[in-house]
Amino acid sequence: MTRHDIQLPDLTGTRALVTGASDGMGLVIATRLAAAGADLVLPVRNRAKGEAAVASITAAVPSARVTLHDLDLSSLASVAALGDMLRSEDAPLHLLISNAGVMTPPARQTTADGFELQWGTNHLGHVALVSHLLPLLRAGRARVTSQISVAAASGTINWDDLNWERSYNGMRAYRQSKIAFGLFGLELQRRSLAEGWGITSNLSHPGVAPTNLLAARPEVGRAAAMPARRLIVALSRVGLMGTVASAANPALLAATTPDAGGLQFGPNGPGRVAGRPGEQSLYPPLTDAADAARVWGVSLEQAGVTFG
Numbered sequence: 001m002t003r004h005d006i007q008l009p010d011l012t013g014t015r016a017l018v019t020g021a022s023d024g025m026g027l028v029i030a031t032r033l034a035a036a037g038a039d040l041v042l043p044v045r046n047r048a049k050g051e052a053a054v055a056s057i058t059a060a061v062p063s064a065r066v067t068l069h070d071l072d073l074s075s076l077a078s079v080a081a082l083g084d085m086l087r088s089e090d091a092p093l094h095l096l097i098s099n100a101g102v103m104t105p106p107a108r109q110t111t112a113d114g115f116e117l118q119w120g121t122n123h124l125g126h127v128a129l130v131s132h133l134l135p136l137l138r139a140g141r142a143r144v145t146s147q148i149s150v151a152a153a154s155g156t157i158n159w160d161d162l163n164w165e166r167s168y169n170g171m172r173a174y175r176q177s178k179i180a181f182g183l184f185g186l187e188l189q190r191r192s193l194a195e196g197w198g199i200t201s202n203l204s205h206p207g208v209a210p211t212n213l214l215a216a217r218p219e220v221g222r223a224a225a226m227p228a229r230r231l232i233v234a235l236s237r238v239g240l241m242g243t244v245a246s247a248a249n250p251a252l253l254a255a256t257t258p259d260a261g262g263l264q265f266g267p268n269g270p271g272r273v274a275g276r277p278g279e280q281s282l283y284p285p286l287t288d289a290a291d292a293a294r295v296w297g298v299s300l301e302q303a304g305v306t307f308g
Helices: 024-035 047-060 076-089 117-132 134-139 170-195 227-237 249-256 289-303
Strands: 015-018 039-044 065-070 095-098 143-147 200-204 264-267 277-280
Touching: 015 024, 024 039, 024 047, 024 065, 024 249, 039 047, 047 065, 065 076, 076 117, 076 134, 095 117, 095 249, 117 134, 117 170, 117 289, 143 170, 143 249, 170 200, 170 289, 200 249, 249 264, 249 277
Parallel strands: 015 039, 015 095, 039 065, 095 143, 143 200, 200 264
Antiparallel strands: 264 277
């Protein structure tokens, strides 16, 4: 627990799906939801890490109810398979926290479907997941939380080269994936209101904390931790950056704040990198509704899904 932790409501009877919950901040989010009484659905890419996460959650919350599933967000077939399986169970979903992601592979990589890895995983994979789960989300009048990043505070969508085939830049591609995902989350709120889906959609960002995004990630070609991680760890220890535990709070707040829709939540300390979580003004790249509608259309076409 941290001094900035928030009090969650009683979530008994609530079914919550969290992506990226096999370690780090996602594991904190899942554990806090379980402690509040939620039934957890945890789709993971690495089954061994997922089983370790379940063991960690049940050790902290002996009464936790956790179901583990396989999901590779970089494969649209894997996303569709999870959607098919969960829809066959026909159990409403009340919370969806789209937290998983990858950050700045040193060299351009592609997903199983040929998309730049960050665009395909951070953004398109989650877009497809929301589409496949739409009946369950509607049945649960779900609250959907899209985890973005402080990186979305600046930058643009590279409309002429969404897949970064001509001039790959890892950080710019990461910014694009998070801006696009934020625009999608805001457009989801607009469409839900217009179509009567009953879904509430918000954005969250964790600030800056020593999460595993900057750690050694051999699966994305990073053999050692990024140099910035050492500085973030040091600043976190003296309270100038967030911790893994505090970084989970904005998503939890976005997922459980009554009557909030189409909002952005994050830490409200200096620079929005740490501090008590709360509602924030949208980052400038997220304010154009026309961009959001364009992202929506392009993303559904690329992911091969609909929201009919």
